[in-house]
Amino acid sequence: MAAPLRSHTQGMVSLTVGPDRFYSGSIDRTIRVWDLHTLECVLEIVGHTDVAMSLICWDQYLISCSLDQTFNV
Incomplete structure (x- = not known):
């Protein structure tokens, strides 16, 4: 392990x-x-x-989808 990374206040998904x-x-x-x-x-x-449930990097974009029924680019 290189280093423990802590920043979120709750679990990462x-x-x-x-x-x-x-x-x-x-x-x-x-x-x-x-x-x-x-x-x-x-x-x-x-x-x-x-919750930010899913992330993908596509070209220069970061796309996220959430349990709030939205996705952001």
């Missing part, structure tokens, strides 16, 4: 990797953006009103 970043979605309704080189959280994305 989704994870995806993109160029130089990886992304985690949580029960706390946020998505965290992590730098692959430093392993630090560089951004917290807020927008869903329920």
Whole structure:
């Protein structure tokens, strides 16, 4: 294990990797953006009103879907 990464206030349910970043979605309704080189959280994305269940990196886009019945690009 390289390092334990802690930032979400509740459990993580989704994870995806993109160029130089990886992304985690949580029960706390946020998505965290992590730098692959430093392993630090560089951004917290807020927008869903329920669990961020699924994440995918597609080209330059991050797409998330949630139990709030929405997806965000």
